[in-house]
Amino acid sequence: MYQFEYHRPKTVEEVTALLARCESPKILAGGMTLLATMKQRLAAPSDLIDLQDIPGISGISADAKNVTIGAMTRHADVASSKEVARAIPALAYLAGRIGDPLVRHRGTIGGSIANNDPAADYPAACLGLGASIVTNSREIPADDYFRGMFETALKDKEIILRIVFPIPQNAAYQKFPNPASRYAMVGAFVSRSAAGVRVAVTGAGPGVFRMTAMETALAKTFTPAALDGITAPIGEMLQDMHASGEYRASLIGVMAKRAVASLTG
């Protein structure tokens, strides 16, 4: 790790001011991704701006329509939240399967979606539920937010404040973990709501994406069998030492079916 300045501002305004003033600053949330990258000397920010003291950007609230989760909310808090369990149990289930207990008690939802690892879990929930990402300057629909591998719609120095998840009729997440890292090799998030069916897939491609063919099929008949024969384009899948594109594509079908099956009982 290289030398850096550490800041612990108390307001969003202070964060903005620091971001403007520092040479190559980085926001620090749970540090689970950022600190590891810095230790490997793959990132060398001049300044770290820790968000943990900022009031109002962590915690969970729910009303009849939405579950709102502050950017600094830890995975473990989402996993164990009664509100989330009541309104969107699939989201609590997903959070409880991120990494290990250590990671879940440090890592945050804001950090996860700011980073947008192609194998991360939260992006599947955001896209699969049609969430909105609220920043210090605007509100971005999930459909516009995720732009491929580690790419998002966030502008330089934009800060995620919270994520708003519309409450679906029901939803399910099925994750096939990479045996080593336990990130998603394929994760399928399926939701049903008045706005329609959404199927979001993480881990398989160079970023989370929707399987629109599956959504159309499920909108007609919401059964696992409706997904028979619907395949993801193998050429667009990720390939690495753990899994080929062909295998990932096949897992999308299996995971999506299992998610649907869990909802149709």
Next chain:
Amino acid sequence: MNATDARKATGIGAAVRRKEDFRFITGNGNYTDDINRQGQAYAYFVRSPHAHATIDAIDFADALAAPGVLSVLTGKDVAADGLGGLICGWLIHSKDGSPMKTGAHPVLALTHVRYVGDHVAVVIAETAAQAKDAADLVNVSYGELASVSAVAQAQDKAAAQVHPEAPRNTCFEWELGDRAATEAAFSKAAKIVRLDFANNRLIPNAMEPRAAIGEYDKGTGIYTLHTTSQNPHVARLVLSAFVGLAPENKLRVIATDVGGGFGSKIFIYSEETVCVWASKKVGRPVKWVAERSESFVSDAHGRDHQTHAELALDANGKMLGLRVKTIANLGAYLQLFSSSVPTYLYATLLSGQYDLPAIYCEVDGVLTHTAPVDAYRGAGRPEATYVLERLVETAAREIGMDPAEFRRRNFIRKFPHQTPVIMAYDVGDYEASLNEACRLINYADFPARRRESESRGMRRGIGFSAYIEACGIAPSAAVGSLGAGVGLWESAEVRVNPTGSVEVLTGAHSHGQGHETTFAQLVSDRLGIPIDNVEIVHGDTDKVQFGMGTYGSRSGAVGMSAIQVALDKVIAKARKIAAHVLEAGEGDIVFEDGRFSVAGTDRGMAFAELALQAYTGHKFPTSEIEPGLKESSFYDPTNFTFPAGCHIAEVEVDPETGVVRVEKFVAVDDFGNIINPMIVEGQVHGGVAQGIGQALLEHAVYDPETGQLLSGSFMDYCMPRADNLPSFDVGVTITPAPSNPLGLKGCGEAGAIGSPPAIINAITDALGIRDIAMPVTPERAWRAARGL
């Protein structure tokens, strides 16, 4: 508690809780990284980013000028100081009689780097962070060269050469067994079963990374090395006699608490060598602690074989002969025992538990641009067991015989048994282990369990592995005749204190095995004293005079036997003293439950009283019997020991995803006598976990083009975790080893040796296929399930 109860509670056979664990789990262990010396500086190594390159220039002016930097040293400095290179301690000869061929293994690379992670330079600075920062400023000009990492390509004519001394990257072409007899056996065969397979390359990943502190005392000229070694005396010998760091009497090596090794800490590496050497150059103690990423690239790896094997059977399912051709990856340089692992520790076990009249094995050891490969838990025996037990199970299936029955038909039943591959098995009862394993897994009911799985769309399979291995390799003369540069005896010294407490100095080394408990149990049992009155001292060349360390499951059979012999000497002398003190004839002195007494009388004294008498010397003639009570032994066993057993795995495969779940795992082992059943079971659990890791999860993968280690972190290198494993059913059968006084065989590696073929046999059974490559990743099983 009286003495008899005390012995039952803490003596041989008792499941005593590990004495050392309280220290370890409360953070009070004293590992190398816990040790800090006055004025200590820190080393950071500049490592090769290339698999193969020339070193054209090293410019370290900027590094030297960086804050806190004390020194930057390169291979030229090592050469200028006349240090030798690192060595391989086992000389192998090829079929044609020529000695193995390899290039020098410099402590810091001189002209070439030969694997990613190879040591190029060292930066020594006031802090670890400063050393690492400055290492970034060392500018090495490399001339990149083509590389070869895969064992199968190493001997290609077009393959890049690792060392000019070894044409076609071939270090040796070795053979064992009788070729003509084996050809003859095959010519009579009714059935020949053939398989080709790889034994996947593994990275040891001990919990504690390697570490070292070198220190030079200007006043005495003595160097001290604190390090993570499984055999500190061997480290001292090699660093002194071969590397030439310091005369043996001017070098002390200390390795007390060590957090796991699995073989990887047997070897002498560049890092500790440099720390000792540099400590004099900079006039400060020099510390180095591996980062996990460094461990991945620079610890010696394990396995990595490519094998073609054939088994010949007669019409009745009797084995006639075995033919094996293996190419073993040795890596870029030979480590301390690299050459022995795929040869004498491998092919000598190819007879397994079977009466196999003819065996012929050829092994080519090849050099590649990868980290050195050496002993890793099991060292050669897992590879041998894999070859044989995969062939045996496949043969049973292909002749339509039950795999248990096929094994029974071929088991060795008369002992001693001379195999065609050197080993003379002394004792065993293979059918007993097989039968017990079948009972524990409820073999007869397997078809019902399979139907139940199938009703859920799953595929279930069962697989056997009846392994044998060799531990406590000895006697020294025999090991020497096979090419070893060392003897494999062990030493012990029993020091009785005047108050009757005891220190035992052992040349064996504990890095997780629990010697502080099991060795103390032996002493408690034999001397009839409480286990807490016994201290086990190991891992310091200033305390223990010499020892061979711990590997190859030798500490019980060899190390404890040495203690037993020394204890016998202590008791013999004590008996003489007791005779004088109790005024009786020596022949009338009985020693029982920690008490010396005169037979048939109530006259007697406790062991502690006798100890005091020994040290006062008041009541016996010191002209005949020396005062004091301290005895030692150098014990050399008469033979190897042959632990054997039967593992059975039952797996369920999800054909949709390819996920393999190990549903049941039974291990029934014959380790001879058992000192502490809880510790033995723990060793089996750990070994089986590693074996399942090899079969399903772990794989060291080098990029075939660039020679970069692709599985260089836990994000990609998959270690077994609790949820990958079932609850193990562990059983024992016992035939005491006749080659040592305690009847012990050794239990440290059996789990890793027996389990991989059991798992693969179960998976191939579940999927109805002939073979599948390790590790069986979900994708591999998924492909196999769909016939892809």
